[in-house]
Amino acid sequence: MKYDLIVVGMGPSAAFLAYELIQLGNKKNVLLIDQGKNIKNRSCPIEKTGKCMKCKPFCNITCGFSGAGAFSDGKLLSYHMSSLGNSNDMYLGGNGGGYIKEYLTEEEIKDLLVYTDNVYLDFGADTHLEGLEYKDEIKKLQEKAAEQDLSLVSCPIRHLGTEKAHILYTKIQDYLEENNINMMYETEVKDLITDGDSIKGVVIKHNSSTETEEVYADEVVLAVGRKGASWLSNMCKVHNINTKIGAVDIGIRYELPDSVMKDINKYMYEGKFIGRLKPYEDKVRTFCQNPSGFVAAEVYDNGLTLVNGHSYKDKKSTNTNLAILVTHHFTTPFDKPIEFGENVARNLNSLANGHVMVQRLGDIKRGGRSHEHSLTNNSVVPTLKDAVAGDLTYSVGYRTMTDILTFINAVDKVVPGFAGDDNLLYGPEIKFYSNEIKLDKNFETNIKGLYSIGDGGGLTTGLMMASASGVKLARIISQK
Numbered sequence: 001m002k003y004d005l006i007v008v009g010m011g012p013s014a015a016f017l018a019y020e021l022i023q024l025g026n027k028k029n030v031l032l033i034d035q036g037k038n039i040k041n042r043s044c045p046i047e048k049t050g051k052c053m054k055c056k057p058f059c060n061i062t063c064g065f066s067g068a069g070a071f072s073d074g075k076l077l078s079y080h081m082s083s084l085g086n087s088n089d090m091y092l093g094g095n096g097g098g099y100i101k102e103y104l105t106e107e108e109i110k111d112l113l114v115y116t117d118n119v120y121l122d123f124g125a126d127t128h129l130e131g132l133e134y135k136d137e138i139k140k141l142q143e144k145a146a147e148q149d150l151s152l153v154s155c156p157i158r159h160l161g162t163e164k165a166h167i168l169y170t171k172i173q174d175y176l177e178e179n180n181i182n183m184m185y186e187t188e189v190k191d192l193i194t195d196g197d198s199i200k201g202v203v204i205k206h207n208s209s210t211e212t213e214e215v216y217a218d219e220v221v222l223a224v225g226r227k228g229a230s231w232l233s234n235m236c237k238v239h240n241i242n243t244k245i246g247a248v249d250i251g252i253r254y255e256l257p258d259s260v261m262k263d264i265n266k267y268m269y270e271g272k273f274i275g276r277l278k279p280y281e282d283k284v285r286t287f288c289q290n291p292s293g294f295v296a297a298e299v300y301d302n303g304l305t306l307v308n309g310h311s312y313k314d315k316k317s318t319n320t321n322l323a324i325l326v327t328h329h330f331t332t333p334f335d336k337p338i339e340f341g342e343n344v345a346r347n348l349n350s351l352a353n354g355h356v357m358v359q360r361l362g363d364i365k366r367g368g369r370s371h372e373h374s375l376t377n378n379s380v381v382p383t384l385k386d387a388v389a390g391d392l393t394y395s396v397g398y399r400t401m402t403d404i405l406t407f408i409n410a411v412d413k414v415v416p417g418f419a420g421d422d423n424l425l426y427g428p429e430i431k432f433y434s435n436e437i438k439l440d441k442n443f444e445t446n447i448k449g450l451y452s453i454g455d456g457g458g459l460t461t462g463l464m465m466a467s468a469s470g471v472k473l474a475r476i477i478s479q480k
């Protein structure tokens, strides 16, 4: 089999790459490959079983058409200029938002965001923007945050909600199929085929088969997301693809009553606190806030179960959840941030019998583990039903835990009740975008014809920027 272009992965970055090729009238014979399913066959059994069934061969939350986007909360960074002005740190620069800013100017990023936002609107995204109405109230909160050496970033967003995200991406999948994009589902890319310093194709294995096959193309795009970060890291070693040592974000998912978060939820929907507090002055931030949401588990290839969170447009809990993440940069001789994060996750998973672990903040403060009975009587009822009560401090390092607890206490001065004893910490929440691939300005690796977009190679860290990176690469490839 020979194609003009093969894309590994079908997340938002790949889907928008294919969409844009169609808009540009590009006649390339394109093949998208994903180890997961057609979006219409994707469902997470936890809805029925109440616990993570560790779907084999691949997790339905993170794999298949639209990748991690299908069950995401669908919070889309707005193109609104005011958001670009003050949200650089979160979305566009550094490890907080991927490294795309190193390759594109701010003006180019803005134009891409405007374009991508309009495509989402065309496919049915909500026209309402959260975070634009309550400017004075937000300013007061920002002033209070500054007194605690915290920044509170205001960033308008469009909220799809998990069920609406699924519908929207289904329409995109239909559109690509109608426009002759070849889609190969339930097929894993096991290896890359290179010839010297040029790409020649990929080695695939259908999930139902034990045999591998070779598929050829002179252009291959890696769009494997965080799910594929470990595989990608291995490919980089095997095929000498140049990388930089990135950072790793290690932290927890925090769940607390909506009543505590009511102002932030109402004024901003998502409040992005960032601080570099003493003694370590590591970057600590809140991320992916879900008002009236649900904590979720996701399973990775290496069998690790990580925690995440989402919220629906219609189905509501009475809890807000958000990630609190600490960015760790390691210096030489250590160059394995992904492995470091995996080790933290592996220890926590084994302490929790393969599940996500949950602990009351009050239990951490008194230096003890949480038990099932302490959670039964807890005022904050866990929304992730199969999380196992335990002691996160056995595995989350002293430095990370100190950063998180200091940060929680500082935010409590801005949002009273943020450090309430009954609030819950779930772990591990780890973001594996630490595998930063070295690219040129065309998103091409040192292997000729091999490109990387989206979260997997560290270029982006969210739906909107991942999608925008796909649009940009389609334009680059079409001009060649």
Ligand SMILES: Cc1cc2nc3c(=O)[nH]c(=O)nc-3n(C[C@H](O)[C@H](O)[C@H](O)COP(=O)(O)OP(=O)(O)OC[C@H]3O[C@@H](n4cnc5c(N)ncnc54)[C@H](O)[C@@H]3O)c2cc1C
Pocket: 008, 009, 010, 011, 012, 013, 014, 033, 034, 035, 036, 061, 062, 063, 064, 065, 066, 067, 068, 069, 071, 072, 073, 074, 075, 076, 077, 187, 188, 189, 190, 223, 224, 225, 226, 227, 228, 231, 288, 296, 298, 308, 309, 310, 453, 454, 455, 456, 461, 462, 463, 464, 466
């Ligand atoms: C529960 C949850 C909630 C989220 N909420 C938000 C949110 O509200 N806002 C936001 O901006 N972001 C959110 N995110 C993050 C967002 O989903 C990602 O940033 C985005 O999906 C990245 O897109 P991508 O195309 O880079 O990769 P992904 O969406 O991760 O897709 C990668 C695809 O590649 C496939 N793949 C990987 N390796 C291989 C291989 N070897 N062979 C074949 N296929 C392979 C995977 O199966 C997957 O389908 C959330 C994520 C999760 C899990």
